[in-house]
Amino acid sequence: MSTVFVLNSGSSSLKYQLIDVETERSLVGGMIERIGEQGSGVADHGEAMRHALADLGTAHTIDAVGHRVVHGGSVFHEATLVTPEVDAQIDELSALAPLHNPANLQGIRAAQEVLAGVPQVAVFDTAFHQTLPPAAYTYAIDRELAAAHGVRRYGFHGTSHKYVSEQAALFLGRPLAELKTIVLHLGNGASVCAVDGGRSVETSMGLTPLEGLVMGTRSGDVDPAVLIHLHRQAGLDVDQLDVLLNRRSGLLGLTGSGDMRDVQERAAQGDEVADAALAVYRHRIRRYLGAYIAHLGGLDAIVFTAGVGENNVLLRRRVLAGLEFLGIHVDDDRNELASRVARRISPDDSPVAVLVIPTNEELEIARQTAALIAQ
Ligand SMILES: Nc1ncnc2c1ncn2[C@@H]1O[C@H](COP(=O)(O)OP(=O)(O)O)[C@@H](O)[C@H]1O
Numbered sequence: 001m002s003t004v005f006v007l008n009s010g011s012s013s014l015k016y017q018l019i020d021v022e023t024e025r026s027l028v029g030g031m032i033e034r035i036g037e038q039g040s041g042v043a044d045h046g047e048a049m050r051h052a053l054a055d056l057g058t059a060h061t062i063d064a065v066g067h068r069v070v071h072g073g074s075v076f077h078e079a080t081l082v083t084p085e086v087d088a089q090i091d092e093l094s095a096l097a098p099l100h101n102p103a104n105l106q107g108i109r110a111a112q113e114v115l116a117g118v119p120q121v122a123v124f125d126t127a128f129h130q131t132l133p134p135a136a137y138t139y140a141i142d143r144e145l146a147a148a149h150g151v152r153r154y155g156f157h158g159t160s161h162k163y164v165s166e167q168a169a170l171f172l173g174r175p176l177a178e179l180k181t182i183v184l185h186l187g188n189g190a191s192v193c194a195v196d197g198g199r200s201v202e203t204s205m206g207l208t209p210l211e212g213l214v215m216g217t218r219s220g221d222v223d224p225a226v227l228i229h230l231h232r233q234a235g236l237d238v239d240q241l242d243v244l245l246n247r248r249s250g251l252l253g254l255t256g257s258g259d260m261r262d263v264q265e266r267a268a269q270g271d272e273v274a275d276a277a278l279a280v281y282r283h284r285i286r287r288y289l290g291a292y293i294a295h296l297g298g299l300d301a302i303v304f305t306a307g308v309g310e311n312n313v314l315l316r317r318r319v320l321a322g323l324e325f326l327g328i329h330v331d332d333d334r335n336e337l338a339s340r341v342a343r344r345i346s347p348d349d350s351p352v353a354v355l356v357i358p359t360n361e362e363l364e365i366a367r368q369t370a371a372l373i374a375q
C-alpha cells in the first residue's frame with residue numbers, strides 16, 4: 001500500500017490529493033470551486049470528480065480512495081470500507097447534512113465508476129466526536145421523539161480536530177493523554193472542540209453543521225424561537241428558513257460578504273457594519289472558549305486552525321485579548337509572523353500554549369484509509 005487518492009467534497013468545492021502514505025507527500029493535488037454555480041462550467045460533484053481524475057492522469061497507481069463524508073450519524077465511529085450497505089446509510093444520513101452528504105456520495109460513486117476495483121473508504125467528520133458524553137450531546141427535548149429521529153448533537157470537522165490536537169501534542173513534545181486542548185477550526189464552516197487526553201468531550205456543532213459559531217454563510221447559534229417567530233411574523237416557510245440560516249446568514253447575512261478577508265478589509269477602512277460583524281464573530285468564539293475551559297477543568301493549549309484561524313492575525317489577537325488572568329497570553333511579534341508551519345504564538349513561559357497549526361484533513365484521511373486497508 002503506498003498511494004491514497006483523497007477526495008474532500010465541500011458544499012461547493014472539491015479538494016483532491018494523491019498522497020504517498022509512506023513519505024506523507026502529496027504527489028498531485030488540486031481544488032475545484034464554485035461547483036453548481038452558473039457559469040462555473042462544473043455542474044455537480046460527479047463532474048468535478050471526473051475533472052480531478054483527468055488531472056490525476058494515468059502515471060500513478062492508486063491503491064485506495066479516501067473520501068471525506070460529513071455526516072456519519074451514530075452509525076459510524078471510524079473509517080469504513082464503502083459497501084452497497086454503507087452507501088445506502090450515507091444516503092439516508094443526507095437528511096441531516098443536505099449541503100454535504102449528497103456531494104460526498106456523488107464523489108464516491110464517480111470514483112467507483114472510474115476506479116473500479118479500487119477500495120473506497122469513507123472517513124467521517126462526526127467519528128471523532130463519538131466520544132462526547134451524553135450530557136454534551138443531548139438536547140433537552142422529548143426523549144422519545146428525539147430518539148425516533150436521531151435528534152442529538154453529533155459534531156463535525158472531527159478529522160481536522162483530531163489531526164490538529166495530535167499535532168499540538170507532537171509540537172509541545174507532551175503525551176496526548178495528558179493534554180487539555182481547545183481547537184478553534186475557523187474556516188468557511190467553523191467549530192470549536194474541547195479535547196481531553198485525545199478525546200473529543202465537547203464541540204460546538206450539533207445535529208447538523210449549523211450550530212455554534214458565526215460562519216461564512218451560517219448563523220451558528222440562534223434562539224430556536226427565532227424560526228417560529230419568522231415563520232409566524234414574516235411568513236417564511238421551512239425551506240426559506242433553511243436557506244436563510246445555512247446560506248444567507250453568518251458574515252454574509254451581517255455584511256453582504258461571507259469571506260472574512262473582505263469583511264476585515266472593509267472594517268479596516270472604517271465600515272461600521274463590517275466592524276460590528278467582526279465583534280459578533282469574536283464574541284461568539286469567546287463564549288465557547290470560556291465554557292470549554294470550564295468543561296475541561298483546566299487548559300494546556302489553544303490551537304487556531306483553518307483559513308481564518310491560520311491566517312488572521314488581528315482576529316487571533318482580539319479573540320484572546322484580556323484573558324491573561326487565565327494564563328492566556330499572545331506574543332504580538334510571534335502572532336504577526338506569517339508562516340505555513342505549526343508555531344507557538346504565546347511566550348515560551350506562559351501557562352497556556354497558544355498555537356497556530358495548519359490543518360490537513362487530506363493527510364488524516366489518507367492515514368486512516370491506509371490503516372484500514374492494511375488491516
Ligand atoms: N490567506 C488568508 N488570509 C486571510 N484569510 C484567509 C486566508 N485564506 C483563507 N482565509 C479565510 O478563510 C475562510 C475560508 O477558510 P477555509 O478553511 O479555506 O474554508 P473551507 O471551510 O471552505 O475549507 C474565508 O473566510 C477566508 O477569508
Ligand SMILES: CC(=O)OP(=O)(O)O
Binds near residue numbers: 011070156187209
Ligand atoms: C462540516 C462543515 O461545516 O464543513 P465545511 O467547513 O467544509 O463546510
Ligand SMILES: [Mg+2]
Binds near residue numbers: 010187188189
Ligand atoms: Mg473546511
